[in-house]
Amino acid sequence: MVKLNVKKGDSPLFLFETTTDTPLADLVPELVRIHNGRLRIERLAAEIEGLSDFGIAKPVEAVGLTDEQIIELKIKDLWTPKCFPSGGSVFNKDVIGRRTGDAPKPELAAVLKKTCAEAMAATSKDQVKHRKPMTMAIIEEQIQTIKGAVMIVYPMGLPPYDEVEHILNDTEDLSGRQAALQHIEEDMGELWWAGKNLTRSKKLADFIGKNEKTTIIAKIQKKGGGAPVREAAVDAETQKEMMAFAYKKQQEMKALEEADDDGYMNQPWADSKALKRSMHGTGAIGLGSLR
DSSP states (O other), rough: OEEEEETTOOOOEEEEEEOOOOHHOOOOHHHHHOOOOOOOOHHHHHHHHHHHHHSBOOOGGTTTTTTTHHHHTTOOGGTTTOOOOTTOEEEEEOTSSSSSEEEEEEEHHHHHHHHHHHHHTTTHHHHHHHOOOOOOOHHHHHHHHHHHHHHOOOOOOOOOOOHOOOOOTTTTTTTHHHHHHHHGGGGGGEEEEETEEETTTBTTTHHHHTTTTTTEEEEEEEETTTTTOOOOOOOOOHHHHHHHHHHHHHHHHHHHTTTTOOOOSSSSOOOTTHHHHHHHHHHHHHHHHHH
16 A cells, blocks of 8 residues: 655645555545545534533624623524533633533533544544554544534534534535635645646556555645645754754864863973983972072
8 A cells, every 4th residue: 555644734634545556536635535624623623612611602693792682682592492401501601702601511511522632633643653544434433423422412402503513514614714724625636746746637656656565745735836845854853953963063162162271281291301301310400499
């Protein structure tokens, strides 16, 4: 199997295993789906953090309104009766005003947070260090596990306008959001290797050969960005160590220059005529003996 160390810029994303005979028309969209899936789990974990701490989301028309205004406009009736957490709730006011404040009990909130933490770990870029390849099956499994945890805490379901519900059902609208900058549409993804755009009309073997034991670093990005910037010859940590070593040597040379003292020339052992005086019996003669 060919191993692809997929990166975006200089940041590692995930490992992927394939074969050299794989058409790039199939490979590139699959890598894009995995990339987007990992981002989806990150957004889901962030939203469930809010769900765990502050309860379900307010309707869009209620966000930013005071409790009195919500009651006056009868907006509250849209969500309170339908989505009461299993086993009761505790009130924890959301200062941002996006969520109701009716948070699940701590033991239920812990279930949500633990499930999300495990999903984040399973799809983390740290899996590259552990040499564990990523697949869409792994991502879908983690999303379904999170969905199960949400159903345990909210057996009556979440309101359709809650962002957690949108992410779980893959119905998010990312337009105008920061997340849209990272998301890549399947038909807009490009894969680059060794400064070459791996065009979808060919197979992987057309670029890297037919050695199935090959490992390559491939970069994924949106179309139109040109060739990715080449990585530095050494990583940031190695460069830091090299600079520290160079600075240490520089300080050592500076110390040696400052210590360039010829005071040792006054020492007896440095006298080049000491042997001659000793043979003539005048070795002990000094200024003091002449007085």
